[in-house]
Structures are given as C-alpha cells and as structure tokens.
Amino acid sequence: MIQRERIKILKDTAPKKGAYVLYWMQASQREECNHALEYAIKVANEYGLPPLVFFGITDDYPEANERHYGFMLEGLKEVKSSLEKRGIKLVLRHLSPETGAEELARRASVIVVDRGYTRLQRSWRERLAARADCPVIQVESDVVVPVEDASPKEEYSAATLRPKISRKLEKYLVPLKKTPVKRESSHMRFAAFSIGDTETALSRLQIDRSVRWRQVPYRGGTARAKKLLEDFIENKLDRYHDLRNDPTRDATSHMSPYLHFGQISPLYVALKVDSRKSPGKAAYLEELIVRRELGINFVRYNGHYDSFEGIPNWCRKTLREHERDERGFAYSREELEEGRTHDPYWNAAQKEMVLTGKMHGYMRMYWGKKILEWTKKPEEAFAIALFLNNRYEIDGRDPGGFTGVAWCFGKHDRPWGKRPIFGTIRYMNDKGLRRKFDADGYVKKIEQMRP
C-alpha cells in the first residue's frame, strides 16, 4: 500500500516520450519495502516502459569518509543483485547524483525519487525538479508516518508528537506489496561503476581515508540488517524495556546504521516487531517510531538543525547566562577526539565510537553533555559534538544524530534545576552511570577492544 500522503509531485508537467521510468535512488538504498521503487514500477507498467534505477556515488558528500562509503557500497552491491532478480537494472555511477540523475532524465518519461530531509538532500531534489522536462515525483519511504501528515510544524517534544503519530499508526502500519515488473530493464546497457570487491571499489574513490572501514564490526546491506533484526526479536526484545540503557549488555537492535542508509525500512522493522507479543515491544516502537520521527520532524522544520541556533530560546538563553562560568575541565577538539580526558567513562564511549562506528545510545547522551561541560563556549561544544558524531558514527549526518546532539543542549527536553555551565539544561554525571549499570564493566569491555 502506497498512501497518497507519501507522494509529492516536485515537478508538475506532462510525461514525455522516453525509454524508461527512472527511479533515482538516494535515501532508500534497498530493494525491499521501498515505496519509491514500487511506485516507479507501477508507473512504468502503466506506460508500458521498463523501470530503471540509478544511484550516483559522489566523492564529495560532506563529512563522509571511508567508513561510510564502505558500509554503503556493501549495501548497494546487494541492491544491485536484488533488483536484477526482478528484472530491473541498477545503473551505478561514480559522479554527483543530481548530475547523474539529470543525464539519465533526458531519456526518462517520468522520474521518481525517494525522500531525504537534510539540506543537501533537499537541494539535490529541488535542482532536478527545476531542470527536468518531465514529471518528478517524490515518494517518502523512510518513515512510518509521512512527516507533514504527522505534524505540520516543528514539534516541541516527544510528548506533543506522540499522540499525533499514534492516531495515524493504523493507517500507515501496513505492509507494502511488491508489484511485478512487466517490462524488464536488465538487458539495457549503460556505462557504469561496478562494485565487485568493496576494498577495490573503495580504492577507486577520491575520499577521506583517515577513518577506516574494515575494522568496523558492522557489515552493510539489507540481508545483514534483517538477520540482526531477527536475532533482536528472538533473543532481546523481551528485555528491551529494562536493558536498553545498559551499555554493558548487548540489548539493542543495532538498526540505526541500516536505517540511516535506507538499507532497511522502518516500516518493515515496525511490522516485524509489532507482530510479536512482547513486554519490550512498546519501548522499542517508541524509539523506532516516535523518537526517530521526532528527529526527522526537527530536521524537516528547523533550518538550524545542525547548529546551536536550532535549540529553543530558553536553552540558548540559559546557556548564554552561564557561558562565563568556570569550567572544571576544558579540552580541545583533538584531546576529545583522542579520548584523552580525565573521565574513563567518557573516554570509553569515545573509543567505542571510534573503533566500532557505533556508540551505545545511552552513552551518546552522557558523551554530549560532557562536551558541553568541558568546552569554552556552547556553540563550540555543539560543533565539536556534531563533528565527532558525523565523522565516526556509521549513522553520522542522520536526523537522529543532529537531534541527539541538540537534545544534549536541551532540545525536546524540559528545564531542570539550575546549576553552573548548564543553567537549567538537564545535567548528567558519572554517578548516574554507576547507579544504573556496571560503569566500570563498560570501561573494561571497551578497553579490551583492539585499536
């Protein structure tokens, strides 16, 4: 089922005579449960044309490094073979995606594109829509509830978004059927970038290689995501509600890198979890749907989602008032990046992120709060936290990452008791960690990891 609220016409013009219906894949990097892909197939069938999928790999994606490209290439290789099984050609090219889409648009009758929420993703789509001479249709597949239908404005907190999402769940929590392809495109010939071995493919890109991909324990791709999900539902979901905030336990689903690259659909995950009777179900769906889509709401409606300017007035005001408070510790970005602070818990969290590409969700909050505490100015702290997040997390540059950092500075939260540096922004300390879990056990676990 493709609800009409998922569909937005970016260029309203008559279809032209063409050789195919083009789906420019960008955010939803998967063959399975992809509304944009299924929509493109339907349109292609209607026009008696083959659907063709294009993906452009640019060397210049801001802040992306080998870690991100490696994970993405692994996923794309799988997308290519899954699409081939349905008779659909994936044209992979090594160039800026909006340029590549424009080239292939010349012989397209209709263009379909998936949806991204960040500034760059939006501008790519706007540019294509402005230049295309055929319809450009955007299909939103990486949320359970389409963002504007959930809420027409920037939401204040999870509490204000939650009822709005809940009301719509029945409508959107429904499976997407696969549409059989009537005319195949797999025989069509295009100059293309071939992935083959990931290391070899990586070596052909002109990218930042200072953050390595190979050491990361997460392999990309839909098959791997589904296997992790299955293991999560079978073995961890039942205790998710009481263990999810304990980083010494492997109690979470590890879906975020896969969700970030669109290698798995949040709808697919939600349906799988929802079909189970489990005490952990509600807590998981809260994080997967309400909190994740609250983050997307923030990025969609707040133009300053990636800076200090994006947090509410009361947060900026209270932080300003405490800007000159004495910092007990002050570290440079380099000292933080190298995990050289006085705090073993913080250093462990930083090390976990650098080595594995994924810091535990609970530690992400503590980590961000401490950067605010140990940096001269809150604006600077915000920039450092986001820089490190985007550089080392596989899911860096995700709405969830922007929102997570902003949360540490008060976004989507309420004020709490006044104190130095933080003002009325929620404070966290290491005593809290020790109270909630075996914090020293966490440090030991991380220290055992080889660099």
Added chain:
DNA sequence: ATCGGCTCGCGCAA
C-alpha cells in the same frame, strides 16, 4: 530506597 522540587512551554479546558 523513595520522593519531591527544580523550571519552562505546550495545549486543552474554561
């Protein structure tokens, strides 16, 4: 161990 206060703005009831 458990509880209330901290502090602000949203959103509904009146």
Added chain:
DNA sequence: TGCGCGAAGCCGAT
C-alpha cells in the same frame, strides 16, 4: 487565561 503535565536526571531530605 489558567493550569496540568511532561518523564533517557540530579540532589537533598526522609
């Protein structure tokens, strides 16, 4: 306009 309520925390009082 008033007021209940939030909900991934801290801290001091009991």
